[in-house]
Amino acid sequence: MNEFSKNLLFTGRWEHGKEYSRTSAPAAMVQFKAAAKSLEFELEGEARFRVDEDGKEIAVFTTNSKNVYKVKTTGSAGSHAYRLIKISESNPGGVHLYRVATDKSGKFEEPPKPSNRRIEFIGDSFTVGFGDEGQNGQDESLVFEKTNASKSFAFLIADGYKADFQVNAFSGRGLVRNYDNIVPEWPIPRLYEFTVPGEAPGDIANGIAESTIRYDFDSFHPQVIVLFIGINDFQGNPPYAKHDAFKKAYANLLDKLRKAHPGVKFLLLSTKVWPNDDLTPTVKAIYDAQKAAGKSDLEFMTLTTANVGLLGHPDIHSHEDMAKAIRPVVGRLGRWLSR
Missing domain, CATH: 3.40.50.1110 (SGNH hydrolase)
Known part of the structure; x- marks a missing residue:
């Protein structure tokens, strides 16, 4: 896996390279825990994404050319569970995820553990x-x-x-x-x-x-x-x-x-x-x-x-x-x- 993946739990089929992870699956997901005022997702490829905080949708955005997409969190104190969900289909096509980051004052927690289901x-x-x-x-x-x-x-x-x-x-x-x-x-x-x-x-x-x-x-x-x-x-x-x-x-x-x-x-x-x-x-x-x-x-x-x-x-x-x-x-x- 690439370096940025260490704080993330990937769901669905993903291929992990040195510079990015890529997927084409509908509902492919990335989960992580963080204390942050905002989040950054560096993505490339035509897709629509949903971002959840503690299971509740806080943003939906569309990607295409390589770009950094910023999402404001609710700003409530403490650590929260986040997930980035690919809600569109890529048939054909796919998306590349280069980076997930918090704002400068934010920090990641240990990644979520896989489910036993x-x-x-x-x-x-x-x-x-x-x-x-x-x-x-x-x-x-x-x-x-x-x-x-x-x-x-x-x-x-x-x-x-x-x-x-x-x-x-x-x-x-x-x-x-x-x-x-x-x-x-x-x-x-x-x-x-x-x-x-x-x-x-x-x-x-x-x-x-x-x-x-x-x-x-x-x-x-x-x-x-x-x-x-x-x-x-x-x-x-x-x-x-x-x-x-x-x-x-x-x-x-x-x-x-x-x-x-x-x-x-x-x-x-x-x-x-x-x-x-x-x-x-x-x-x-x-x-x-x-x-x-x-x-x-x-x-x-x-x-x-x-x-x-x-x-x-x-x-x-x-x-x-x-x-x-x-x-x-x-x-x-x-x-x-x-x-």
């Missing part, structure tokens, strides 16, 4: 929180401003359990077929292999060896993985994913995750998709086949979503409803429910 979310735009602060019918060019990953069901669940987490989700991407067959060579399983998947295609195109930018699966072992994949395989303009290919790819992903994280538990999610509503019966068939094969490490549930956000996506209220429905199942799988 760990969750991973793998999905598409529904998991990102795509357009959740917008409304259906608004100009689709507002996606960047209206996406807030910190209000997605994934973030709400992880935050509620005070769990360390990763949100590995990619709008428009599917398991074997992306929405309208966009960038067909980069579906979710391939993007998932890289630490900074939003920048991986460019890295590879510039001659960087894939082996040097692949994610180290030993760096984070989730106890629960929530899979909400397949929406883009079965909607948009046809042809859609072939059911057998989808089932095979899903089973292969489960086996890969079991091998990487022994003892992990899974929650398989589905919802209604248009026009044929193929996703739910297909995922249910995968679940049934897994149970018939003797697997006892997974559960399945369907979600009803009010897709009134931007471009027909769940809005923040629907994300709250999804989080409420999913939370007890995740708690049971992780054995985190209070007795």
